[in-house]
Amino acid sequence: MTDNGDIRFYIVEEEYGWLSNFWRAGQRMPWPERFARVVLTDDLYVKTNEHWYQANKADDLSTFCWIAKAPHPYLAMQAGRVCLKPNQSTLRCLRPGWEQVKVDVMLAGLRAKFSQNPDIKAKLLATGEATIHEDSPSDAFWGGRSSLVCGCSRPNHAPHNTLGKLLMQVREELRMQQMRPSVWDDIFGEPPSKPSEPTYDYANGYGGADP
Numbered sequence: 001m002t003d004n005g006d007i008r009f010y011i012v013e014e015e016y017g018w019l020s021n022f023w024r025a026g027q028r029m030p031w032p033e034r035f036a037r038v039v040l041t042d043d044l045y046v047k048t049n050e051h052w053y054q055a056n057k058a059d060d061l062s063t064f065c066w067i068a069k070a071p072h073p074y075l076a077m078q079a080g081r082v083c084l085k086p087n088q089s090t091l092r093c094l095r096p097g098w099e100q101v102k103v104d105v106m107l108a109g110l111r112a113k114f115s116q117n118p119d120i121k122a123k124l125l126a127t128g129e130a131t132i133h134e135d136s137p138s139d140a141f142w143g144g145r146s147s148l149v150c151g152c153s154r155p156n157h158a159p160h161n162t163l164g165k166l167l168m169q170v171r172e173e174l175r176m177q178q179m180r181p182s183v184w185d186d187i188f189g190e191p192p193s194k195p196s197e198p199t200y201d202y203a204n205g206y207g208g209a210d211p
């Protein structure tokens with residue numbers, strides 16, 4: 001925390017590392033609608049919110065599963081970046097309309113991460129009204145480091161801090177949920193419980209064979 005009470009996070013090992021998408025909280029997610037028809041299991045377990053976010057870039061189920069089950073969030077991130085590369089003609093794996101849905105995908109993941117893990121839910125609520133900044137050294141869309149200049153057409157070109165803003169939104173939602181649980185059932189679903197990691201089937205992976 002800085003002098004003015006703002007919270008900055010980036011490195012997982014540091015004080016506020018649990019705010020990072022690389023934090024291994026574990027979370028269960030619904031299968032994306034476009035795959036739900038062909039996947040037999042009820043839900044999907046991911047080790048980190050980074051796995052969830054990056055996997056959603058994939059347009060096909062096998063790439064989605066590959067990223068969602070990557071051994072480390074850094075590998076999930078790298079694989080997600082490959083999906084974005086427009087010039088790799090052999091890798092036509094980016095989901096159409098990704099730019100329009102990516103913030104909603106991130107928000108859904110953050111809601112699951114914090115509502116399903118009581119330890120970090122309590123920590124998030126305990127930050128009160130502090131402003132949260134993702135202190136990425138390079139990303140002016142998700143991050144909010146003040147020295148960064150955003151390249152988009154917004155007039156002041158300040159870093160957007162989209163991830164920090166979503167974390168503050170989830171904090172507020174969780175606070176509201178505690179006060180009036182019934183209002184938030186639609187957003188957060190079942191009462192939170194720490195998800196357990198499913199066992200891995202070495203023949204078929206998590207959740208059975210690909211169709």
Ligand SMILES: [Zn+2]
Pocket residue numbers: 150151152153154157158160
């Ligand atoms: Zn901008």
